[in-house]
Amino acid sequence: MERMSFDLAQVPLREVNSFLHQEAPAKGVRQVAVTNPDGAHNIAVGLDCPVEVEVHGHAGYYAGGMNKTGTVTIFGSAGTGVAENMMSGRVHVKGFASNGAGASMHGGLLVIDGDAGLRCGISLKGGDIVVGGSVGSFSAFMAQAGRMVICGDAGDALGDSLYEAVLYVRGNIKSLGADAQIEPMSEADYATVKELLDAAGMQHDPHDFKRVASARSLYHWNADADQEY
Amino acid sequence: MSNNEHPAKPVVKEESFGYDRKTIDYIRNAAAHGMYEIRGMGAKRQLPNFDDLVFLGASLSRYPLEGYREKCSTKTVLGTRFAKKPIELDIPITIAGMSFGSLSANVKEALGRAATSVGTSTTTGDGGMTQEERQSSKTLVYQCLPSRYGFNPDDVRRADAIEMVIGQGAKPGGGGMLLGQKVSPRVAKMRTLPAGIDQRSACRHPDWTGPDDLAIKIHEMRELTDWEKPIYVKVGATRTFNDVKLAVHSGADVVVVDGMQGGTAATQTCFIEHVGIPTLAAVRQAVDALEDLNMKGKVQLIVSGGIRTGPDVAKALAMGADAVSIGQGVLIALGCNHDSYYQNGAHHDATADYAALGTAPGYCHHCHTGKCPVGITTQDAVLEQRLTPEVGARHLKNYLKTLNMELTTIARACGKQNVHHLEREDLVALTLEAAAMARVPLAGTSWIPGVSGF
Numbered sequence: 187m188e189r190m191s192f193d194l195a196q197v198p199l200r201e202v203n204s205f206l207h208q209e210a211p212a213k214g215v216r217q218v219a220v221t222n223p224d225g226a227h228n229i230a231v232g233l234d235c236p237v238e239v240e241v242h243g244h245a246g247y248y249a250g251g252m253n254k255t256g257t258v259t260i261f262g263s264a265g266t267g268v269a270e271n272m273m274s275g276r277v278h279v280k281g282f283a284s285n286g287a288g289a290s291m292h293g294g295l296l297v298i299d300g301d302a303g304l305r306c307g308i309s310l311k312g313g314d315i316v317v318g319g320s321v322g323s324f325s326a327f328m329a330q331a332g333r334m335v336i337c338g339d340a341g342d343a344l345g346d347s348l349y350e351a352v353l354y355v356r357g358n359i360k361s362l363g364a365d366a367q368i369e370p371m372s373e374a375d376y377a378t379v380k381e382l383l384d385a386a387g388m389q390h391d392p393h394d395f396k397r398v399a400s401a402r403s404l405y406h407w408n409a410d411a412d413q414e415y
Numbered sequence: 416m417s418n419n420e421h422p423a424k425p426v427v428k429e430e431s432f433g434y435d436r437k438t439i440d441y442i443r444n445a446a447a448h449g450m451y452e453i454r455g456m457g458a459k460r461q462l463p464n465f466d467d468l469v470f471l472g473a474s475l476s477r478y479p480l481e482g483y484r485e486k487c488s489t490k491t492v493l494g495t496r497f498a499k500k501p502i503e504l505d506i507p508i509t510i511a512g513m514s515f516g517s518l519s520a521n522v523k524e525a526l527g528r529a530a531t532s533v534g535t536s537t538t539t540g541d542g543g544m545t546q547e548e549r550q551s552s553k554t555l556v557y558q559c560l561p562s563r564y565g566f567n568p569d570d571v572r573r574a575d576a577i578e579m580v581i582g583q584g585a586k587p588g589g590g591g592m593l594l595g596q597k598v599s600p601r602v603a604k605m606r607t608l609p610a611g612i613d614q615r616s617a618c619r620h621p622d623w624t625g626p627d628d629l630a631i632k633i634h635e636m637r638e639l640t641d642w643e644k645p646i647y648v649k650v651g652a653t654r655t656f657n658d659v660k661l662a663v664h665s666g667a668d669v670v671v672v673d674g675m676q677g678g679t680a681a682t683q684t685c686f687i688e689h690v691g692i693p694t695l696a697a698v699r700q701a702v703d704a705l706e707d708l709n710m711k712g713k714v715q716l717i718v719s720g721g722i723r724t725g726p727d728v729a730k731a732l733a734m735g736a737d738a739v740s741i742g743q744g745v746l747i748a749l750g751c752n753h754d755s756y757y758q759n760g761a762h763h764d765a766t767a768d769y770a771a772l773g774t775a776p777g778y779c780h781h782c783h784t785g786k787c788p789v790g791i792t793t794q795d796a797v798l799e800q801r802l803t804p805e806v807g808a809r810h811l812k813n814y815l816k817t818l819n820m821e822l823t824t825i826a827r828a829c830g831k832q833n834v835h836h837l838e839r840e841d842l843v844a845l846t847l848e849a850a851a852m853a854r855v856p857l858a859g860t861s862w863i864p865g866v867s868g869f
């Protein structure tokens with residue numbers, strides 16, 4: 187039993203997720219297709235084995251959430267919090283992603299072919315996010331570690347209160363958030379962008395990207411800092 | 416008549432009520448530093464609390480149980496609404512969420528050992544789960560906080576329950592803080608932060624924004640754990656009636672309501688003292704919300720924030736809580752604010768260390784500095800040796816046992832074979848404020864302000 191298919195119009199989501207958590211690793215199932223997702227929330231959350239899940243249609247909130255070593259491909263768009271808190275593995279959204287894509291990810295690779303909504307990569311703690319289109323405002327808010335490649339534009343307050351995460355943006359940045367700054371690209375940065383674009387299957391010239399990182403001026407309380415909002 | 420006939424008396428030193436010395440100190444500190452005060456512990460101001468209520472023990476109209484001879488159950492089950500594996504506790508007194516980072520690893524281990532020995536649960540905190548607390552705790556509640564520091568699906572699976580933390584009583588609407596001196600290399604690694612920075616936790620969750628979203632988030636946790644584990648929702652007490660209703664709507668198995676006396680390891684003083692409502696008022700509103708939804712007994716209520724004694728526990732239960740949660744009382748049992756610590760078989764005076772922080776035993780709220788004189792709220796390699804897990808666990812076990820014995824003493828006196836049978840009808844209030852907040856009659860009258868006429 188190498189490959190399984192579930193029709194969410196017929197089978198409750200709970201059975202599908204339970205299968206992915208228990209039977210899939212026990213029986214060595216490597217590929218699972220989910221049809222008729224119809225925007226269902228929480229598809230393939232908590233994967234804990236190297237199974238490949240294909241979602242044929244649009245997914246609701248938290249698709250592929252907390253993934254560990256699995257691969258989730260969504261042939262459609264994804265709702266809020268796709269791949270939130272992913273530890274490792276890969277989640278690929280062929281369409282667009284809503285708010286909080288890759289929120290609090292610790293590892294793995296999230297690829298979004300289209301645009302992502304507000305707060306993409308918020309609280310990022312590791313891993314990589316590659317967005318083929320643009321990202322909404324407050325993306326990478328308080329992002330602590332990891333890397334983001336944005337092939338389109340970024341909205342307001344990009345990288346507000348950044349810690350050690352690094353962002354690469356090809357298009358326009360509407361505004362930078364507090365403590366985020368544009369820095370010169372090094373050879374290592376170009377290599378990183380190329381590596382991530384290759385991993386995502388996207389083709390752009392790394393030299394078109396800008397680097398955004400933390401100025402680290404908010405790392406310690408400072409009474410003399412301006413309180414501007 | 417000359418002025419000399421009535422010589423001026425020496426001017427009496429009159430302190431201003433509005434500009435008393437505390438206020439003058441506050442203004443001078445603000446002027447000197449340009450920075451608000453950050454401190455630990457909870458609200459220090461005088462608030463209506465459980466001391467303002469008393470029990471109506473049995474007499475002729477009610478029949479008491481015999482002290483130590485008759486059964487009085489304290490068994491407590493939490494999470495019966497949806498979870499396949501509800502939490503079963505021997506006592507209705509649990510340990511509140513306190514992070515590794517704010518507390519030392521030794522303390523986390525002590526909490527686990529003591530809780531396990533009396534059959535109750537401990538709770539993680541901001542910053543994730545440590546091996547020490549998982550190994551030492553039979554029943555461990557894993558918090559999911561806005562920061563998501565160290566949040567890990569493996570730990571979700573290892574936990575016995577999940578607590579979605581919306582806020583806490585010390586700072587409803589605010590995120591946590593951990594000042595640089597406590598962000599040790601181990602803490603920093605667990606939280607994916609540079610060591611030594613002044614860490615600010617987010618106040619909002621990164622992947623949901625309201626009660627309808629929270630319902631989906633809770634559903635995610637259920638799917639992730641194959642519906643095994645109870646999901647708690649913790650709110651800081653403010654608009655408690657509405658918040659508890661929304662938590663129930665979101666699918667909580669258990670709602671935790673933390674009043675403004677609830678502690679913190681580090682928050683702005685203005686937040687601690689001026690945001691939130693007292694626990695006494697919050698319990699009443701929370702129970703109202705559950706009764707309004709016909710969810711009393713289906714969704715369990717845990718109350719925290721200033722629960723110190725057995726009578727506090729009994730009163731919270733009588734008002735409708737299913738269990739209580741204790742943070743500061745637990746730390747005090749471990750030696751917080753004590754004038755000495757016990758190390759290598761001897762007591763050592765700690766007053767000089769308190770003085771170095773500008774405080775004294777009994778007044779200390781310097782958890783945020785990481786320089787806890789008794790080795791509790793610290794990450795310092797020397798200070799943390801001042802409390803070993805063995806000594807801490809022994810004291811905490813004694814404290815929890817005492818609370819439980821006091822609880823059953825009161826329940827028996829009220830004629831209850833089960834502490835959960837204590838009811839609001841067993842209580843009266845000593846002050847108008849408490850009567851109005853708790854909605855129980857003023858002692859000796861049938862008057863409940865706001866409910867019944869004079």
